[in-house]
Amino acid sequence: QLQLQESGPGVVKPSGTLSLTCAVSGGSISSNTWWNWLRQTPGKGLEWIGEVHHIGNTNYNPSLKGRVTMTVDKSKNQISLRLNSVTAADTAVYYCARANSVPDGMDVWGQGTKVTVSS
Amino acid sequence: DVVMTQSPLSLPVTLGQPASISCRSGQSLVDSDGKTYLSWFQQRPGQSPRRLIYRVSNRESGVPDRFSGSGSGNDFTLKISRVEAEDVGIYYCMQGRHAPPTFGQGTKVEIK
Numbered sequence: 001q002l003q004l005q006e007s008g009p010g011v012v013k014p015s016g017t018l019s020l021t022c023a024v025s026g027g028s029i030s031s032n033t034w035w036n037w038l039r040q041t042p043g044k045g046l047e048w049i050g051e052v053h054h055i056g057n058t059n060y061n062p063s064l065k066g067r068v069t070m071t072v073d074k075s076k077n078q079i080s081l082r083l084n085s086v087t088a089a090d091t092a093v094y095y096c097a098r099a100n101s102v103p104d105g106m107d108v109w110g111q112g113t114k115v116t117v118s119s
Numbered sequence: 120d121v122v123m124t125q126s127p128l129s130l131p132v133t134l135g136q137p138a139s140i141s142c143r144s145g146q147s148l149v150d151s152d153g154k155t156y157l158s159w160f161q162q163r164p165g166q167s168p169r170r171l172i173y174r175v176s177n178r179e180s181g182v183p184d185r186f187s188g189s190g191s192g193n194d195f196t197l198k199i200s201r202v203e204a205e206d207v208g209i210y211y212c213m214q215g216r217h218a219p220p221t222f223g224q225g226t227k228v229e230i231k
Contacts, residue, residue: 110167
């Protein structure tokens, strides 16, 4: 059974870089699937950040204005998220999730990790 | 981005009674392949979202058949035929037809 586990710092300083990883277990990261990052805030609800395929293709939400990078590490069976120049507005619970077809939505989600942007 | 509008935002329901949530999209969600990319998610308190339904009416494996989805074009509905205590949570619709995927604001289902 596929499981996803996010990890990373719980606090990031303003203007710094948010870095999270998502460990994939119970399945191969090299399957024909898209690995997504989403975030959730009380104010904006659920927001799709972007997706990465194991062959390296990526698609990002234009609202993040070039601040986001997603990568796949096949040797560790994990995916990574980097978000630069963070502000308080980036405070959220961050989820990784699998989608065999993104238009059909994400069928497996991690438990989420809370990130607070604060000095 | 495509705006997804859910109603109501709060839905108190009596156990055993039906519940219905509406989701309207700002654009048609029908793709050129004829498929309609509208999904429903459930988020129980303290948990991650869980996909219930994809492509309007296809139930995820393991989802009870009291959950059903319907609709077309821009107008969609999630119905719970008889609400149970475990159905408490927030329900979201999501469109995947237009990039980026977007979610509704959520409908909070609670027991009266």
